[in-house]
Amino acid sequence: MSDFIKDNPVTNFSRGFFSPFRAGRFILGCPRLFKYILIPFIINTSVFSLAVYFGLNFFNDTVIHRIPQGDAWYWLILFYTLWVVAALATAVLVFFAFTVVGNLIAAPFNDLLSERTEETLAGRRNEEPFSLGAFGKDVRRTLVEESKKMLFFVLGMVLLLLLNLIPGVGTMVYSVLSVLFTLFFLAVEYTGFVFSRKRSTFRDQRRFIFGRKFLMLGFGVGLLVLLAIPFLQFFCIPVAVVAATQLWWDCSGGGGPASDRGTP
Numbered sequence: 001m002s003d004f005i006k007d008n009p010v011t012n013f014s015r016g017f018f019s020p021f022r023a024g025r026f027i028l029g030c031p032r033l034f035k036y037i038l039i040p041f042i043i044n045t046s047v048f049s050l051a052v053y054f055g056l057n058f059f060n061d062t063v064i065h066r067i068p069q070g071d072a073w074y075w076l077i078l079f080y081t082l083w084v085v086a087a088l089a090t091a092v093l094v095f096f097a098f099t100v101v102g103n104l105i106a107a108p109f110n111d112l113l114s115e116r117t118e119e120t121l122a123g124r125r126n127e128e129p130f131s132l133g134a135f136g137k138d139v140r141r142t143l144v145e146e147s148k149k150m151l152f153f154v155l156g157m158v159l160l161l162l163l164n165l166i167p168g169v170g171t172m173v174y175s176v177l178s179v180l181f182t183l184f185f186l187a188v189e190y191t192g193f194v195f196s197r198k199r200s201t202f203r204d205q206r207r208f209i210f211g212r213k214f215l216m217l218g219f220g221v222g223l224l225v226l227l228a229i230p231f232l233q234f235f236c237i238p239v240a241v242v243a244a245t246q247l248w249w250d251c252s253g254g255g256g257p258a259s260d261r262g263t264p
Contacts, residue, residue, distance in 0.1 A: 009214040016218025023243035036113040037238040040106035047102040110241045114193035117245040153185045183220030190244035
């Protein structure tokens with residue numbers, strides 16, 4: 001049993017950080033998972049391409065023309081400062097669109113991927129052929145749960161944006177809290193597939209996450225790094241699902257109820 005909760009914070013963070021990359025190797029060594037990744041990959045590629053296309057059009061056609069310009073040197077500094085801020089804001093919007101829409105559409109397939117990953121870790125093999133009827137039974141439940149998480153994320157980010165209205169420190173506080181909130185959301189989002197299948201409550205999931213803060217923090221940071229690597233971000237969602245399932249499996253002692261385990 002790999003009991004993460006007894007290790008020091010640095011070790012936990014490191015294990016969480018490298019978990020997406022460990023999951024990538026796991027997927028490559030388990031071809032039976034490929035069919036559960038193909039459709040989400042196509043979905044993610046399409047959503048990301050559309051998000052970038054509309055994001056660039058919005059930036060070039062709308063944002064640039066609204067930035068004040070002038071001939072004096074200070075206008076030039078103001079223009080490029082606002083250009084950088086606008087570019088970062090557009091990139092954040094593209095990331096949100098990709099994350100929210102991509103996760104919502106691919107959620108039923110991610111649920112199956114998490115289930116098959118757990119079966120592989122347990123040494124079980126479910127060779128039952130794919131059935132649209134059986135698949136459809138869980139789609140509604142998965143989409144409802146995913147919609148709740150996406151709504152929670154969007155509302156949280158909107159509320160955090162209000163911090164920018166505070167003079168002076170508002171922007172700095174927003175930057176820090178938005179990153180921490182994003183890391184927390186990534187942990188909630190991808191461990192959620194396991195807890196949803198186990199019919200566990202959100203309270204159980206929170207206990208699991210906060211009981212392993214540095215492990216989950218490393219997991220979120222590792223995903224953000226993966227999202228920053230060109231082309232690999234298309235595989236980020238299925239890799240995150242597998243990584244979260246592996247972390248849950250390790251922390252729960254091989255498939256036991258994780259919420260029943262001790263917390264530090």
